[in-house]
Amino acid sequence: MTALKNPAHRxxxxxxxxxxxxxxxxxxxxxxxxxxxxxxxxxxxxxxxxILDFMELRSAPLMWRLLLEGWLILVSSLILLAYWMSLK
Amino acid sequence: MTAIxxxxxxxxxxxxxxxxAIWFFILAEMLAFAVFFASYAFARAHDVELFNTYQxxxxxxxxxxxxxxxxxxxxxxxxxxxxxxxxDRPAISRNILLGFICGGGFLTVKVFEYAEKFGAGISLSTxxxxxxxxxxxxxxxxxxxLGMVILTVLWVQSRNGAYxxxxxxxxxxxxxxxxxxxxxxIILFPLVYVMR
Numbered sequence: 001m002t003a004l005k006n007p008a009h010r011x012x013x014x015x016x017x018x019x020x021x022x023x024x025x026x027x028x029x030x031x032x033x034x035x036x037x038x039x040x041x042x043x044x045x046x047x048x049x050x051i052l053d054f055m056e057l058r059s060a061p062l063m064w065r066l067l068l069e070g071w072l073i074l075v076s077s078l079i080l081l082a083y084w085m086s087l088k
Numbered sequence: 089m090t091a092i093x094x095x096x097x098x099x100x101x102x103x104x105x106x107x108x109a110i111w112f113f114i115l116a117e118m119l120a121f122a123v124f125f126a127s128y129a130f131a132r133a134h135d136v137e138l139f140n141t142y143q144x145x146x147x148x149x150x151x152x153x154x155x156x157x158x159x160x161x162x163x164x165x166x167x168x169x170x171x172x173x174x175x176d177r178p179a180i181s182r183n184i185l186l187g188f189i190c191g192g193g194f195l196t197v198k199v200f201e202y203a204e205k206f207g208a209g210i211s212l213s214t215x216x217x218x219x220x221x222x223x224x225x226x227x228x229x230x231x232x233x234l235g236m237v238i239l240t241v242l243w244v245q246s247r248n249g250a251y252x253x254x255x256x257x258x259x260x261x262x263x264x265x266x267x268x269x270x271x272x273x274i275i276l277f278p279l280v281y282v283m284r
Contacts, residue, residue, distance in 0.1 A: 008166040015159045019277075023152035026282040031140075039278045046274045054162050054267040056169075056260075060104045067115060075122050075275055082129030083283065086136045 011053035018042050036083045040076050047072045105169075106261030114268045117231070121272050122125050124227065125279060128220045135216060138282050142217040151281040154194050155273060158232075161190030162270040164265045165239070168246070172256040180259070181246040184239055187266065191236040198229055221280055226271055235269045238262045 003009050022042055025035060052058040062068075071088045104111065132139040155195065165186035171179035205218075212219050243263045251259045 006170075008163060010172065012159065012163040015274075016156060019152060019155045019159065022155075022278050022282055023148065024233060026148045026152075031284045036146045036283055039283050043275055045277050046273055050162065050267055050271045050274060054166050054270070055264055056105045056166075059102060061102045064104055064111065068118075071115075071118050076124055077277060078122070078126040079129045079275075079283075082126070085130075086133040 007058075011049040015046055015049060018046050033084075033087060036080070040080055044072060044076050073074045102278075104197045106257060106264050107243060110261040110264055114264060117268060118272070121227075123277075124224055125275060128224060131216055131220065138215060139217050142215065143281070145205075146221065146281050147201055147204070148281050150197050151277050154197050155277050157190045157194045157197070158270040158273050159192070161187045161201050162267050163269040164190065168242075168253075169256060169260055169263050172259050173253050175252045177246070177249060177252070181243055182249055184243045184246055186234055188243065191232055191239065194232055195229070195236075198225065198232075224280060225274060228276060230268070231240060231269050231272065235266045239266055 004013070022048055025039060030038070048069065051065075053070065055068070057068060109232055164183045168180050168187065169185035171177075171183060205222075210218050210222075212222050239262065242251075245258065
């Protein structure tokens with residue numbers, strides 16, 4: 001499994017599997033709090049892999065990592081808040 | 089195996105790939121999309137039933153397929169950057185081209201989706217859900233097109249031997265933009281197509 005030593009290959013594999021999981025949750029009609037949280041967590045992990053392994057910010061100055069990962073946290077929190085409001 | 093020792097050496101000194109300016113541009117774009125995503129989510133909170141009803145009319149398979157295309161397109165462009173760092177010139181242009189083809193696949197799938205929706209008489213003014221679906225995905229669609237224009241420039245430059253281990257700056261900047269297009273769709277797909 002020497003191919004998986006390349007972080008880009010690993011990231012690609014995880015991203016493909018994660019997309020499959022989100023698609024599957026849609027197929028089985030998953031809805032409500034746990035489904036929303038699961039999909040947001042998956043999107044967060046995917047986004048983080050793109051930022052760290054595709055954009056190659058893992059070894060970038062901390063400020064840039066924080067700016068992009070912070071964006072991801074901000075967007076997922078706002079979506080979570082809005083969906084939580086909709087469930088009330 | 090210099091290819092293995094090089095990235096290890098690179099991690100010791102902190103480095104932002106590409107030009108500083110492209111990262112400011114990327115941040116600005118991402119903030120615009122953050123506003124869009126939040127507007128969608130909060131608008132939905134006011135009319136959950138409408139959003140849930142019309143979300144069912146979207147082609148989830150097409151959305152998932154497009155996610156796979158953008159992820160794979162992004163991956164090819166990472167491989168192009170890695171090829172530049174080890175001075176593998178043919179692999180740079182080949183991988184940029186493969187990334188471009190994935191982008192083309194994305195646009196094709198999206199055009200079929202739009203044709204189906206517009207053919208059914210759906211427009212921006214049909215309802216709030218479709219207003220968001222069309223404007224959000226179309227705004228993203230334009231970014232995919234710009235990303236492909238950038239990839240074309242990178243491909244031409246790489247064919248002229250512009251990139252290598254000592255000059256990967258331009259390639260890294262264009263690549264960063266292409267990954268942003270992927271990153272945005274990774275949020276957009278579950279938000280608009282799946283979450284309910």
